[in-house]
Amino acid sequence: MSTGAFSKSTAKALGVPLTSFLRQQRCNVHILLSRGPSTTLSRNASNVSQRRGFLHCSAVAAVERPSTPLEAASNPPQTEVRVRFAPSPTGNLHVGGARTALFNWLYACNTGGKMVLRVEDTDQARSTKESEAAVLRDLAWLGIKWDEGPDIGGDHGPYRQSERTALYKQYVDKLVEQGKAYLCFCTDEELQQMKAQAEAQSLPPIYRGKWATASKEEVEQELAKGTPYCYRFRVPPNKEILIPDRIRGDVRFNTNALGDFVILRSNGLPVYNFCVAVDDALMRITHVIRAEEHLPNTLRQVLIYEALGFSTPTFGHVSLILAPDKSKLSKRHGATSVGEFREQGFLPEAMVNYLSLLGWNDGTEQELFSTEELQQKFSLERITKSAAVFDKTKLSWMNGQYLRALPDEEVLSLASSLWIESGLLAKADSPFVRAATSILKNSLELIVDANTQLRELLDYPLEASIASDEKVAAVLEDNFAEVAQAVVAAFDSGELPAAVAEGADAYKGWVKGLGKAQKRKGKRLFMPLRVALTGTSHGPDVADVLVLLALEDGDVKEPGALVPLSQRIEILRGWLAKQA
Template identity: 40%
Template sequence: MTKSQENIRVRFAPSPTGEPHLGAMRTALFNWLFAKHHNGKFILRIEDTDQTRKQEGSLENIIKGLEWMGLDWDEGPKKGGEYGPYTQSERKHLYSNAAKTLLDNGHAYLCDRTPEELKLMRETQKREGKPPGYDGFSRNRKLEELEKSRKEGRPIVTRLKVPKNGNRKFTDSIRGEINFDLSTIDDFVILKADGMPTYHLANVVDDHLMQISHVLRGEEWISSTPKHILLYEFLGFTPPNYVHLSLLLGKDKTKLSKRHGATSILEYKNSGFLPEALNNYLTLLGWYPGENQEILSKNEIIKKFNLKGLNDSPAIFDQEKLTWMNGVYIRQSSTEFLTKIFHEELEKKLPNTVKRPVNKGILKKIVPLVKDRLKTTNDLIEYVDFFFLPPTQTDHTIIQKGVSKEETIKILEKTILMFNKQEIHQNFVTENIEKYLRNLIGTFELKTRQSLGTIRSAVTGKDVAPPLFDTLSILGLEECRKRIKNSLEVLNKQN
């Protein structure tokens, strides 16, 4: 018997032992979507019982990752809630009480085997071809013996007394009924010698006390579920509904790692990905919306999200597909939104010689010209830096393929003369610039591409840049004249 479908409460329970990686964040996302779809609660709980693996800054990065992805939690660190504290190291007394209950009702026992003795036991089992696992040495020992061991300074742990016969089953919302033979499960540790609980005990106690209705977690936890079912049974608790999410693999069908792309969510943030695109893409890894629609807003996903759409086949992470989707999101974003995002990028990445703050008015004009070319916001700098920082020019950066140096100088000199005309001087806008420049280049014995390319290179220092006439208009007449004169000086100096 599991908990009812009413009052949906789910949790994301990371350990602060490293960076917030893609697999964990997909789990957080699915929990968040499930809670939002059912108007339930999404709880953030920090599972830090293994203090030896705790990494400085890990918790902060997990929180940064969740906040960046927009996965706001209803209860947990920084929010509080009636079922706190939400950090396991602050709940030690609750686990001790649960372990004592299990000892008192005969479902657990103390064990004084040292690490060296356990190592020797495993080596013997391996040598004799026996399955690995605790051999139950302390299972029926008298309490007096163990108290004596405690006084002698031997480490004392608490183990669950697992029945040696029978089985336990549970229903997974994706995979259906799953059975486990109890003879394959050893008497596992629930309370360590330092008084801290193992993952299994803390997980069960917290999910019960926090009234978690559904546990959505990775399929690697399936093998641990019978242990949890036993703990629920022996403690007299009702287990939650289990949903074990499919594995996340690289394109080569191996476990997702650095070689498949970035693994930390914050790496994607720093690499110019939009959280909306990442949320959309991760949602489709293991969940089908019911139709062949790939681009879905967060609100659309919340409306459609249900457990029936989840499948048990491994989900394949494709960096190229994510990058494509990110480009779609950039193209669909408003000028106002992108101006804000791009302004933050340029403030960080333009050289200190560029005046701060970066001119938002100019940037707002640039955004519509470049957004269709971008796959990430990091691509922006190579397209627009010249708007804020005059290029360093050489013959090589100015002269176009198939155009001589003499022809290049002629084009630029005539462009300067044209810019001095009163009619364009008074109305230096895109349409006017295009009309006069096209009339001018019609007088050259060169292809249009070569002539306009020469002007573009002289002004921007780039082979690829936003549309030329818009670019000249945004830079302004005086800046364009100054840059073309500078290019002429470079060319004439090297004659």
């Protein structure tokens, strides 16, 4: 970015006219030498500014600026709860991130607070607008609503970190002016040497370079040469930091294990921990609820809060979500993103219910919660410290509960859309389609299963079942041929088709008569009839299947998918002929 372009963007971010901003910058170059620690950056300001556009636009630190953005340093405690979810748009929304967003939203709803959506897109190489749009779409699909964000605005924007660089630079300058940050000219090679020396002495790999105590002359010499530099935060030595955590209890750190850390890179981009601290303060965030992997970052952020005079928010670090083998949940365990689960047919209400129980419970045995119940019952105190295990089988079961609770018309719409899209059926609504939906509704866990299950109902895999199904083998041993012959005879006489045409009750009456004639009842009657008429040992009620087949009237589009009753009888007749 050129200096001119940066000046325009900075002036815009600060809300001041460009001419006023540029006039202020020219004045600053002349007043720096009286600014204590910041005087180290005064000379050669113009030349370095031209070479390093963004960095030295105000690397001179002691800059007179409009006071509005920095007034936030007073940051009085908030009475209204304000939480935030801050995804990085570098990929899809992981279930772990979705749970974090959900917990924040539920807490805001429970306390009457507000939720802020902030996009942390400072990783320019990996961040994309497509990923940002996908994350927002997945959150909206889950029903999570935010009060401020990049798509709807708010009083504390911009809500993308890439649009807040001018603000971050102001606070870097403020720290340098106060002697709480400094310029570091160490090369990568020097930093690697320090790390190797620390490892050789069994010391933590923290920064121990000379630039923390460099003189003004040493700094000015490097600036004159155009040496690349970053900004480091000056960590107070041997300071005990106590961080109360609403989930994990008190967490203690000692700053000696930290070392002076980078807050602004040599390429002009601010570092994650600095951005987060400044953003949380300026956006008036009162509660930071996030994954425990961020706990080590908290020390750096608390130090930045204190150095800038910001109030420290309340923290709550949630345990990780693990795979069934207790390893970190990853792609090798199957679907891990919200989008993947949506495409597999999971309902948003089921996802929200299940995610809410990954690390939280209301103290009862209840497992199914409406969103309204979750909003009423959620609290940080009921979040557990132990890691949660992601169990897709349990999620599928829960989805089935929600699917069966849907109105019949909604299930019909979902199922018929699937059948038409796959090319299995030709009609979206008909007596056949309604009967198929009614039969399958209570056995579905995912709506996408309706495709497979309807195909199974329409098929007649008698030969395959005889060859591989142990239950069918047991049926064959109990004189199955006798029942099969009776079924074929009833079809040929018209007795069976007539019973099916009248409906399920008439069919069951025919079965009762067959049982008396064959001197069979219970399993010895029903199992051979199931095998003879459906070709399998399991499935929905045989009467319902036969009535469904009778209702078919051009509904099935896919060639070969439907095996009508007449064709089933011919296959059964062929099998009997082979046994003769």
